[in-house]
Amino acid sequence: MKNEKEAIVKQTYERLIEAWNQRDAKGMARLFTENGESIGFDGSQSKGPKEIYSHLRPIFKDHPTAPFVSKVKEVRFLGDNVAILRAIAGMIPPGELDIKPDVNTHHTVVLLNNVCDWEIDLFQNTPAQFHGRPELVKKMTNELRGSFNVPISGD
Structure with missing residues (x-):
């Protein structure tokens, strides 16, 4: 189960x-749940599906957003109806073949189980810049590359 x-x-x-x-x-x-919240990479906050949609629509319309590659690191249950998922993610900019390490991120997701399905109550996209620790940036980037068969470069 x-x-x-x-x-x-x-x-x-x-x-x-x-x-x-x-x-x-x-x-x-x-x-997202009715009160679900999304906290973006830049710290912007949107609450509820309507506001989340209103925030994302112009971003997707006006900017060539890079796709995510991600790897789930942990799923933990806080009860029968609440879960926390932690993942790491990177982005491969349009026209590029490799992850751009300076936009690596940690994803934290709190999910609630309602009658029909699991819904997101909180999605937080936290930059993984590891200030002053470039070896951690490289390690995370290589882990993401390995998960998606992106060649590991000599950066």
């Missing part, structure tokens, strides 16, 4: 990443 719940939680996160990669603001917003 726990493995099944964990798989569903991971699938919800994967749908979030897929919606970002498809530049689908409605698809992303639809994954």
Whole structure:
């Protein structure tokens, strides 16, 4: 049962990443609870599906957003109906073949199990800049490259 719940939680996160990669603001917003909150890489906050959609729509419309590559690091249950998922993510800019390390990020997702499905109550996208510790940036980047068969460069 726990493995099944964990798989569903991971699938919800994967749908979030897929919606970002498809530049689908409605698809992303639809994954959140009515009071769900999204905290972006730049610290911007949006609350509730309507506000999340309104925030993302112009970003996808006006900017060539880079797709995410991600790796789930942990799923932890705080009860039958609450889970925390932690992942790392990087981006491969349009027209590029490799991850751009200076936009690596930690994803923290709090999910709630309602009657129908797991929904996102909090998505936080925290920069993983590791100030003064370039070896940690390189380690994270290489871990992401290895997860998605991106060649490991000599950076």
